[in-house]
Amino acid sequence: MSWSTDYSEGHEGWAASVTPDGRRTGSSTGQGMLVEGITGRYERDTTLPDYEVVPHREIIGWQGQCECGWQGELWERVPSAEEADAGRRKVHLPLEKSAHAPEAVEDAIGDEWLEHVAPFGAVAGVEAAARDYAQAGRRLDKTVAAAKAAGATWADIGRAAGITRQAAHERWADK
Template identity: 65%
Template sequence: MGWVSTDNEHEGWAACVAPDGRLSASSSGEGMLFRGISGRYKRDKMMPDYEVVPDAEIVGWRGQCVCGWQGEMWERVISRADADFNHRRDYVSPEDSAHASLKVEDAIHDEWKAHIGPSEALLGVEAAAREYNQAGHRLDKTVAAAKAAGASWADIGRAVGISRQSAHERWADKQ
């Protein structure tokens, strides 16, 4: 499962980690798919530039984003007794699919959201700036219409919440 930012510039997921440190791109019925050929694992039939690493050999998980960001490592441990969420250690049975547990995936998702936080916040700034500019243009047009209808600079200033002189200085040359 992956996540996409509001601006579609970031796509993140909980990637499995191979023993050599590579991060998974996907999975198949035979194991996890990793780009690159180490010669240690068999090649995927559908994607010849990928190797299939058996689920039992996955050593952990980390967040990954298409922009290149990577989260911190979550270690896969070999017994339930060794699992310690506070120390980024989780147990997934070697007989099961090597995907991160829901708890680890949620933690990785939170890390990824912190990674994209600044760009998500900027989207709000950009939207507010667009609205501000649109409102400014609308105000300029309505002031011109009010002046054309006979309103005084004092009336316009009072409507906007500024002085007569400030209204005149701001809009007189836009007539």
């Protein structure tokens, strides 16, 4: 599963499985997790020649990833349920299970990713407001020019714009 926003390109996120050598992946086959790069330690994938298949049992944990390069903190896979402690980011997943992040971990990583992209959403709001502001400014300039052409005085225009006659003249006389 991956997450994306409608306000920020380059920020698709996912819960990546982490291999013992630190590589990360979100793809898998029945035999294991598909990891880019050839170390010679694992079997090569038959359809993707630049990928190895790391057995599910060897995945050491999960980490948030974003296509922008952001990485979350590691959620460590522990060997027993007794060692599991979500507060310390330690999660038990039996070795015979698929090594995709358990649902609770994926949800927590999704929340971390949302924190990562939150500033981009806020900035997107600023960008939209700035576009609206610039467009309104252009519309105001055209409307003032039309009012002046129709015979309005600088006092009339200033009053309508909420500024003084002099400020209106200084702002729009040369436009």
